[in-house]
Amino acid sequence: MSTYVPLWVKSNHSFLEGASFPEELVERAHALGLPAVAVTDRDGVYGLVRAQMRAKELGVRIVTGAQLMVEIEGHAQHVVALAKTRRGYADLCRVLSLGHARCEKGTSLIHGEELAPLHDLFFLAASPEALRALHASHGPSSVFALCARHLSDHEKPKEKAMRSVAKELSVQTVGVNEVLYHDKLRRPLQDILACIREGKVLSEAGHTIYANAEHDLKPAQELERLFADDPACIRRTVEIAEQCTFSLDDLRYRYPEENLPSGHSEQGWLRDLTFRGARKRYQGKLPSDVRAQIERELQIIRKLDYGGYFLTMYEIVQYCRQRNILCQGRGSAANSAVCFCLGITAIDPVRMDLLFERFLSVERAEPPDIDLDIEHERREEVIQHVYEKYGRRRAAMVANIIRYRIRSAVRDVGKVLGLARTDLETATRLLRHRDDTFNTELLREAGLDKDAPATQQLWSLATQVLDFPRHLSIHPGGFLLGHRPVDEIVPIEPASMEARTVIQWDKYDVDNLALFKVDLLGLGALSCIHRAFDLLREHKGQDLEIATVPAEDKATYEMVSKGDTVGVFQIESRAQMAMLPRLQPRTFYDLVIEVALVRPGPIQGDMVHPYLRRRKGEEEVDYPHPKLERILKKTLGVPIFQEQVMKLAVDAAGYTAGEADQLRRDMAAWRKSGRIEKHRARMVPRMLEEGIPEEFAERVFSQIRGFGEYGFPESHAASFALLAYVTAWLRRHHHEAFTCAILNAQPMGFYSPATLVEDAKRHGVEVHPIDINKSQWDCTLFPIENEKEQSPVDAAKRRLYGVRMGLRYVKGLGVLERDRVEATKRPLPNLATFVRQTGLNKKALHALAEAGAFECFGLNRRNAIWQVRSLSRFAQDSLPLEPASSQISFASLASEDEVIWDYRSSHHSTRGHPMRGLRDALRSRGIPEASRIHGCGHGDELEYVGMVICRQRPGTASGVTFFTLEDETGFVNVVVWKQVFDRHAALAKTAALLGVTGEIQRADGVIHLIAKSLWAPDVSLAEQTHRSRDFH
């Protein structure tokens, strides 16, 4: 039996102080034979869950606590607090929340008197002042004098003083060392972390770092030796630990009850709402299979007591509806008929034959996971509503712990080691273009001597610090809600973002403790759809909702099948566009497959081509084993969705439900590929035993590995496919409203506003430039005059509305300028009146003049700039006096320059495409435009010049970079192999205008230009016009 329990232990979740993971500390305690170990992170319980999870596996007990910063007699003092009971733990969390609330992010200060009412905690006071104060409030039974011996010479007098006060107050001493790492080998890393925290370099660290390496987790014998003069104070650690009976397993979390109408139980009310919704969904005729499904789901929900959670989601969705905020549930929630009937999701799981157990099962008894997508511009309203409804103590956002990655590690560690910042910058830049690893070649390229001690230390320490927490951030939308205040489960602290509070645990911790999380996520596509619906209602009198958009529209599928999907949610990327003509979607389910197919999972699993071949009838649909037919029938024998892979694991590899669930969790733990690898040894042999060919088994496993990167469950793909269909329908039938809406919902999607405008123009939409007398802040629709309507035949031109670009696109205008312009009654007769009435500053006026917004006053852009530079001085004058000045007349811009100015001042041009000005020169050199390239044959060699609108190097493409080039007639997809890219790296990375010599590759109606060489066209235009969107 050990005589010692370490009671003052800080993990690396004491940010930039502790130098060992919580798991490492627990493992070390286990190896030393210690029965328990405390986790007392600085000002919080950040590392507690991770420690607890590992401790449960090893059979070590965790004593729960924290190191508090307490203000006593005007001075901040360290006190270690340990929770005796559940109540003590709740008190600890609450008081930490108070401490954080009054301090800036990352720090906490608790007032001494706030500890007075907390009686279920032990306090270890580290100073005589703290000891006196705590003794006065708690008496001697809960307070101990902390004596630490790290072999430092100034500890001795301090301990003497502590012992003297302890004797005077009859307080017992406890021998405890501060543990910052599990092994002495981590001492250098602890020094580094301390320096990073204080912003110092090692050579000047002084007392920022400790005098020696005695802050490790020591065996009991060493502590006994250190405290040989007072063995009782060591034994006391065990007594204290035994009295601290609280464990995280004791957390009895209850989801909040919703306010229920009188006479209703939670379950009864949920049932009422569900069937009410079902009648609406199915127009009063509820099919028997749906009814049966609903009954089954409600039964499971009642059994698991999850009714409150569904009611909360329903309430949030209702709130959104009332406020006219578009929202839609996604993820596995779309497998639930109850969610569908409550209006949380938009997919009918019964009709789609989706599996409810993927969402909720009695065996798993895990909290359900509903992700609610909300219009991105209005998500904050919903977040604040949740805070308001549940209160700040019952609702807080889940944290996202920012951890060291290779680049931040090199930068921070290198800085502390005193390496030249320019060399470190070079090293970190080089790292960006490589795998997330660290090698000597890279150091050499960065100009660092790989054999120099400092470089070797950099290498070693930066590797050690990888994945260490650096600071706390906010999860994109995860909320923790509680029936009891959340701050009794985990401390809440203010986030850096205004009006947000965040708990000290991240989503993995929340999952591990099976707490309920509500995910409120922002989605630009919903903002776009909402805006488009509003425009249709306002201008065309069409009142649409997502559910009422005409289904299975042939024209929409025709457009989609051509890969003509710029701006269409989820299927607009280059890869999706290339897939669409091959897949030729004709039904909604085809879109579901399309969305899920172009993902790392199916691509890495080599599932794409077999599926396409089978779909086209080029390959027979067969199944590796007869019992897999049921699972794979929907996707022609090829596993595409995450659920299928899980079912395969169960049916073909004999996974139990628990193992399959573990597989799902491991797939969800993004990029933690190590967790997925262990399934290979288990799964492949078992599949072989079942008689499944090895090649198929390996492919299934490759796909699982791919899902570890990012894969879709069927329900999730269906939710996204619905939005894809709606946006495609809008684009096909109301391109002007769609363009206007998507331009107003920016930033979102794959393409820049310039590309969206060009695409609309190519589809016959009239897009008019910014005009100060006609433009609103947002882009607007305007009726096209009658004579234009009667103009010749082009079908696209029969549209009734054009798009007027909004002032939001003028670079340099913000909220203030928006208010001023909107408050001014327009049209105005001249620039002077505009300047006087709006009172805009020179910068804003200059931006408007540069964008050509004053052409309505008969001023070309240069003359307008000249005038505003003078008039802006009189912006605050109330009298309409114009300054006397000589008006110089400047030449108008050439039309090519106008386009350049448009791009420079508003990132787009309605007046033309930058390539149009070059067309004659290019044509004379025999360089074709995009529309002609689409007519070229397979194997044709040619040169092409276009604007780079997108560069993409997917992780699944073995270093191939895909470029999308654009000209006034359309896009050309260019494939650049790694060796070609490396040969022209600078040009490939930077060129806005790119020349390509290559060969046409044509297959299934999809054309790619395979680059043999890249070159800079001999034209100066476009240098400043375009910025591509790059994805690596």
Place this chain on the structure above:
Amino acid sequence: MKRVSCVLLPMLPLQILLRKKPNWSAAPVVVVDDEGPNGRITHLNALAKKSRLRIGMRQTVARDLLPNLHTAVVLPEEVSEVCRELIGALQTFSPRVEAFDQAGAFQLDPEGLRRLYGGYRNWASSIHRYLRARHWRNSVTVGFHRQRALAVAMAQVGVGISKSADEERERSNKTVLREFDLPGELCESLGTLGIETLGDFLAVPAGELLSRFGARASAFHDSFADDMQLPIQPQVFDEPARISFQVDPPDKDQTRLLFAIKGALHSLLHQVRARGESIQSLELSLHLERAPLHHEQIEPASPTLDLMLLLELIRLRLGERSLQGAVEEVEVFAKTVRAQAEQVALPGHQPRRDMRTAHRALDRVRATYGEQSVTKARLREAHLPEASFLWEPIQHARLGEQSESASISSMVRRVYARPKPLPPRVPKEPQAGPSLAKNHAIEHLYGPYRVSGGWWKRLVERDYYYAETDHGDLLWLFYDRPRRRWFLHGVLD
């Protein structure tokens, strides 16, 4: 019409950098204004430009484009230092040299030595060749207007002589505005109006510029007006205060030497006083007969014109030296600073300690034992005892500051400058304890107090102990773990 000349070393900071790092010349190189990722490019070479880098671009963006880009900061002090040297060099071609505000641009009066060279072109070519031979890229122009001559120099390479003011005007008007040291924002604003060259700019009425583009634009415009051309303001020759005399016959006797130095020093002080300066330090060079040159540097506590003080310090210094030969010649250089008028101390506010006397005493100690002989300890934050303070030379005595901890009684440790190794003992493990000299035994050992660190440079691991001997001495010892040996680091009072 009076002629002016301009010498321009374009991108001077970049040129300075490439001289320091000649092996970078074949690679893309940029000068940045800050080492950090947000530092902006201020100058770049042709290879960097070819790689699509631009002035004003952030370092982080530039490195994205060119991961192996060479970057460095060139400090303004370095540029100033080079400019000073260049002015000195150019003064050999014309006594009247003025530096423009723009780094690397100089105005010269071509009239001074022109006749020696046989015309403006030869004179200008000589300057060009001189600088080129020293690896400075440069252009030299001779014209009629100082600003226009600079503008012409910007637009050309090598030597250019304008034959008439009209020709100079025509050539300078073509110079791109961005070449001038104008704010980038101003150039950009003017560019939007199509004003790209100097000619475009000067065509704008001067009166309209101030309100629209600010004082800088207006002043720049004015600087090209013929009637507002400033005359050259040449750099003053910076001649050191110096005096020398022969000793004939060579003499070794210090009294006679001092007497001779006194006379010379008197003249030197007269020179310095006339320049409104005082002497900060003296450099004494004694040319010896059949022996190497003997140097001495003497520095009073504060700048002075006190002959007797300086002479006394020289006497003390020479008194400590034995010269290897008879002195043939004496040179005295004075480093001077501008003289400060001393504030008259108010009666009754005299400090109780006479600091002037203290300074004089320290001066005398330094003069006698060398400049490093007076030092004070500066405390530093460190765990290793010998690293926790630093001896540094001081010039001035200061009144002692009352230390807050002075009242706290503590043991005084007298620390050895180098820890003394104690006799080795077998076994070498720390448990064996230290062995002291004969007749001394340790009665009590208190410790250990462990100090370890410096792993990034040289690992130190020491276990410190306080040892009480049978003689009642208190010793401060440590066991050095890497060296496995005991050391005595100090004794306690």
